[in-house]
Amino acid sequence: MQKTEIGVIGLAVMGRSIALNMADHGFKVGGYNRSGKVTDEMVKEYPHENFVPFYDMKSLVASQERPRRFLIMVKAGNPVDMVIEQLASLLDEGDMILDGGNSYFEDTRRREKSLKAQGIYYFGTGVSGGEHGARFGPSIMPGGDESAYRHIAPVLEAIAAKAKGEPCCAYMGPDGAGHYVKMVHNGIEYADMQLIAEAYLLLKYAGGYTNEELADIFEAWNEGELKSYLIEITARILREADDYAQGELLDHILDSAGQKGTGRWTSLESLRQGVNVSMITAACNARIMSNRIEERKAAQSLINGSPNRPAVDKGAFADKVRKGLYTAKIVAYAQGFDLLRHASAEYGWDLNYGRIAAIFRAGCIIQAQFLDEITKAFDKDSELSNLMLDSYFLEGINQGKESLQNILCLGIQNGIPLPAMSQAEAYIDASRGMPVGANLIQAQRDCFGAHTYERTDREGIFHHDWGQDNE
DSSP: OOOOOEEEOOOHHHHHHHHHHHHHEEEEEHOOOOOHHHHHHHHHSSTTEEEEEEESHHHHEEEEEEOOOEEOOSSHHHHHHHHHHHTTTTTOTOOEEEEOOOOOOOHHHHHHHHHHHOOOEEEEEEEEEEHHHHHHHEEEEEOTHHHHHHHHHHHHHHSOOEEEEEEOOOOOSTTTTHHHHHHHHHHHHHHHHHHHHHHHHIIIIIIIHHHHHHHHHHHHHTTHHHHHHHHHHHHHHHHHHSSSSSSBBGGSSSSSOOOSHHHHHHHHHHHHOOOOOOHHHHHHHHHHHHHHHHHHHHHTTTTTOOOOOOOOSHHHEEEEEEHHHHHHHHHHHHHHHHHHHHHHHHHHHHOOOOHHHHTTTTSHHHTTHHHHHHHHHHHTTTTTGGGGGGGHHHHHHHHHHHHHHHHHHHHHHHTTHHHHHHHHHHHHHHTTTTTOOOHHHHHHHHHHHOEEEEOSSSOBBBBBOOOOOOO
């Protein structure tokens, strides 16, 4: 039997890609898939001298010296538990299991606690970057026992993407920290994608730009403060010719987008933590509305539309969209990192926000130039309460806020749905201390439910007899 250094269980696209990445870096990788056909197809299509196929889990386990290391790459949920149950029965104290899927962090906490009782180390390991990232360098977010991390760090840090010579992989914290960070990463990704979609709608339907012109605009934006993977691929997408009809492919793609759940988890967790991630929630809701195609078609004939009010100066409008998009992007990241800050305190994780931003700089979907500035912001002040208050991002907010307001006004007048951008503006206004109407809400709660209220001119808790209308 050939000896291996690490095992990958689950050889679909992501598992196969990350196994080959490990093999490229000189690690002897054992691979196992529940369906032997998948294993055979991988060996045939992607032969590699450092990859050893196995057709039963017992042989895979026997191929390693202790402490053994296994990366699970199967669908989140019950399939992970099924693999763990089968694998753990074959392991010894000190062996390690890594879950590289998008598992819910509470599931990870449960599994980590259960396996720890058996003497097995469990790492919830966020992996971002899609198929290409997994194959050639993802961003990796492992969480689990810190003392055991040294046994898996050489592999993970070798295969991770590199930014300025540093691996985009770092220990996040105990139990579910890694998968929590990945969950919030995905939530920010939802918001970022929705913002770009809204910028596209504004430029196309209020600015009157063609797809080719839009591609030029996004390419230009990718040379400035908006430089990012998502802006880059948006420019490419806008130019892509259709395979079956005239024109660009984008115009023939159904106006409906799915979601796998991580954005929704982020939104639900924010409510539990009492943290405002309204832009992530708005992005989730936008996808929900996009799926109601028949309802939207029916409503078009019933609800009056808005008159077309094109931008007077296309060039000036495009520049305002750029500034507004950048401003809203700052808010999206501010909300995501605020949720991380609260979770770190709640779960005792001691997250390093600067390091988290640093590992997002390459390999992952939200990789962007301004993550360097987020890293600097938290390195300068590890207790920074909100990213918007850092001097660099504060300047961006103050310079772009008016542009965000202007494009929102024109977008609304044209009937263009802008849920994420709208929430960005609302968050900025609420954050800066403008009246938010909570005094009236306190009064209403005291009036109908005697919930009491607080005053501005004296300390204490008060209740008022508001009287009753008996008629």
